[in-house]
Amino acid sequence: MNNSDAPLIQMENLAVTFNTPRGAFRAVRDASLEIARGETLGLVGESGCGKSTVAFALMNYLPDTAQVDGSIRFEGMDISEFSDSELRELRGNRIAMVYQDPLTSLNPSMRVGPQIEEVLKLHLDLDAEAAQQRTVELFESVGLADPQRIGRRYPHQLSGGMQQRVVIAMALACDPHLLIMDEPTTGLDVTTEATILDLIVELKDRVNAGILFVSHNLGVIARVADRVAVMYAGEIVEEAPVRDLFNNPSHPYTAGLLSCVPQPPGDDGIERQLRSIPGSVFDAQMEQTDSCLFGPRCPLASEECSNSTPLLTGVANGHLARCFHHDEVDDGIWGDLLERVAKPPPEETTPALFAEDLRKFYGGGRRKYILFGPPVRPPVRALVDVDMRVDGGRTLGIVGESGSGKSTAARAIVGLEARDSGDLQLRGQALEGDVEDRTSDQRSAMRMVFQNPTASLNPKLPIRHAINRALRKFAGVRRGEIRERAAELMNAVGLDPMYLDRLPSELSGGQQQRVALASAFAANPDIVVADEAVSALDVSVQAQVLNLLEQRQRETGNAYVFITHDLGVVRYVSDDILVLYAGHVAEYGPSEAVLSSPSHPYTEALLSAAPVPDPDAEPTHIRLEGSVPTLRSAFRGCFFAGRCPRKLGDICDSEQPPEQRGPGGDGHMINCHISVEELEKLQRNGVAPSRAGA
Structure with missing residues (x-):
């Protein structure tokens, strides 16, 4: 029975416990929320707070090991009473879900068009011709170019943003009443993320569906949500309209x-200075006590918080909070906003890392007749004549979209990919291209933290193995001191030392990344190359790690090469910034100069796309469609001409851009045909690009 007066979703006192051989894990302890049609509810919180479990519970998509208490009503009906056939009709038809990784929703062996047609035939009983026509309409509705032909492609032939648009089209196929989005933009570039967020805001107004948007990015939540629910340790601790x-x-x-x-x-x-929340999330294996679960980390905690459990109560119109001291909460409870101490100028004239004309091509050498004849395909030009310098005690940030060459630069620096040409020096000493050809001291002096922490940890050994090995092999710590030092490193990255005896599979992605950082710090290297090292972390843990990076840099004088797509993070950590596009340097210079006007049009587009944690901020509308090109031949003109929103004309296609000195001084360089003076005039006066989104 459908009750039209009931909320679309009404969840009351949900509790989800997973019973495992290692004990009970209380993923959700007490969560209540409502979602109305045409409303977007943002759900935020740290890793392990239960956000994704709530999302799966709304789909009744939990394993048999899950014990579920409380109630979930969809359009007035309790979904726990649905039969298997009723659940199949519900999922994908009236409730649809978009996952963080679009490839988990797409069959790699099928073209994307037939995958959506399959959904339409199953749920709406359309014939083949009607399903094909509806698929084209769906592709068009999510902004995919050439909707008539894109359905013939396989998932691997689409960019990440295009894959996510296909998954959103699949979710919209049956005009669902509720759309659940679990971190749908987390793995995307900032430019692609901006276009997807624009699409979600448009869809909310157009299809009048309720949306549950799960994310740890407060800037994203501010952009799309009408109301926000905050989770901590499996409980909803606050819920309010987004501006409140x-x-x-x-x-x-x-x-x-x-x-x-x-x-x-x-x-x-x-x-x-960046403030942070000390400690870590309340352990899901610990039983509920008559106390506030946030009490051990709270600056306002009192005796009442230790002896009583706070309830979710109204503190204002439409504003709920689970706190005894809600009237004392203000911006100052987490400490004063202290001025950051400026870094002293480098004492040494020899840089920690120096690179000149760094070049790396992939896939060269293939010929028509295997060993002779003309080349079959030119190599991919991943890095083309890249220069960089990192002084001791300084940080170089490298930014750009996927395919810009950021990770290739990082791997060439540490020697995991041998460069084809160019000069590379560590403290004035020449570095061989391959890490195996470098001395043991050079290998110890340079450590890398990878984007995917799972690849850095042995899945069959406790995580203490990775940290202990680094302490023993690179830091020379004696066996009797290793456990104490390992515990210190775990505390430093915001993890309880009890995690040392757990397997990697028992940690969340954010927790695994912190272990990888602790392992890198164990060696006390001269240079740490961090490839998206904080991209998987919650903002609270990210703040701890960024403060830790800065503290260790002041203490040891080591240097960082920091690769990220988060411009807020790169602004905070970096002294200098290198902006890469298609393997070429678009802009290079001091951090504040690069991230201020005037800047290269590509830097301007990246800044425009970055989400701001302010619901009143007016989003800018410079959007880059498409993706970074895979280059197999040298550009005739400007490397950015094909997507540049400020393209001048034929000169951009036929002549390489000149290197101009930016306003940041001798160290600030911009590669663009538009003069620095004209760029400043256009950007400071808010002049719209002549072909935005091209």
Whole structure:
């Protein structure tokens, strides 16, 4: 029976416990929420707080090991009473889900068009011709170019953003009443993320569906949500309209999350230190006690918080909070906004890392007749004549979209990919291209933290193995001191030392990344190359790690090469920034100069696309369609001409751009045909690009 007066989704006192051989894991302890038609509810919190479990519970998609208490009503009906056939009709038809990784939803052996047609035939009983026509309409509705032909492609032939658009089209195929989005933009570039967020905002108004948007990115939540629910340790601790929550948080945890987001310098030009939430999330294996679960980490905790359990109560119109001291919450409870201490100038004239004309091509040498004849395909030009310099105690940030050459640069620096040409030096000493040809001291002096922490950890050994090995092999720590040092490193990256005896599979992605960072710090290297090292971390843990990086840099004088797509993070950690596009340097110079006007049009597009944790911020509309090209031949003109929103004309296609000195001084370089003066005039006056989105 459908009750039209009932909320679309009504979840009351949901509790989900997973019973495993290692004990009971209380993923969700007490969660209640409602979603109405045409409304987007943002669900935020740290890893392990139960956000994804709530999303799967709404689909009744939990394994048999899960014990579920409480109730979930969809359009007034209790989904726990649905039969298997009724659940099949519900999923994909009236409730649809979009996952973080689009490839988990797409069959790699099928073209994407037939995959959507299959959904339409199953749920709507359309014939082949009607299903094909509807598929084209869906592709068009999510902004995919050439909707008539794109259905003939396989998933691997699409970019990440295009794959996610296909998955959203599949979710919309049956006009669902509820759309569940679990971190749908987390793995995407900032430019692609911006176009997907634009699409979600448009869809909310167009299809009048309820949306549950799960994310740890507060900037994304501010952009798309109408209301926000904050989870901690399996409980909803605060819920409010988006502007109320961002402007007047009423739970210390929410205020802490907002204080952890890196911010640009204030109106006074002073840059502030990043604040963080100490400790880690309440362990899911611990039983509920008569106390506030956030109490051990809370700056407002009192005796009442230790002896009583706070309830979710109203603190204002439509604003709920689970806190005894909600009226005391303000921006200052997590400490004063202290001015960041400026780094001293480098004492040594010899840089920690120096690279000149770094070049790396992939796939060369194939010939028509295997060993002779003309080349079959030119090599992919991943890096083309890239220069960089990192002084001791300084940080170089490298930014750009996927395919820009960031990770290739990182792997060439540490020797995992031998460069084809160019000069590379460590503290004035020449480095061989292959890591195996470098000395043991050179290998110890340079460590890398990878984007995927799972690949850095042995799945069959406790995580202490990775940290202990680094302490023993690179730091020379004696066996009797290893456990103590390992515990110190775990505390430093915000993990309880009890995690040392767990397997990697028993940790969340964010927790695994912290272990990888602890392993890198164990060696006390001269240079740490971090490839998206904080991309998988929650803002609270990210703040801890960024503060840790800065503290260790001040203590040891080591240098960082920091690769990320988060411009807020790169602004905070970097002294200098290198902007890469298609293996070429678009802009290079001091951090504030690069991220201020004037800047290269590509840098401008990246800044425009970055989500801002402010629901009142007016989004800019410079959008880059398509993806970074795979280059097999040298550009005749500017490397960015094919997508540039400020393209001048034929000169951009026929002549390589000149290297211009930017306003940041001798070390600031911009490669563009538009003069620096004209760029400044266009960007400061807010002149719209002549062909935005091209």
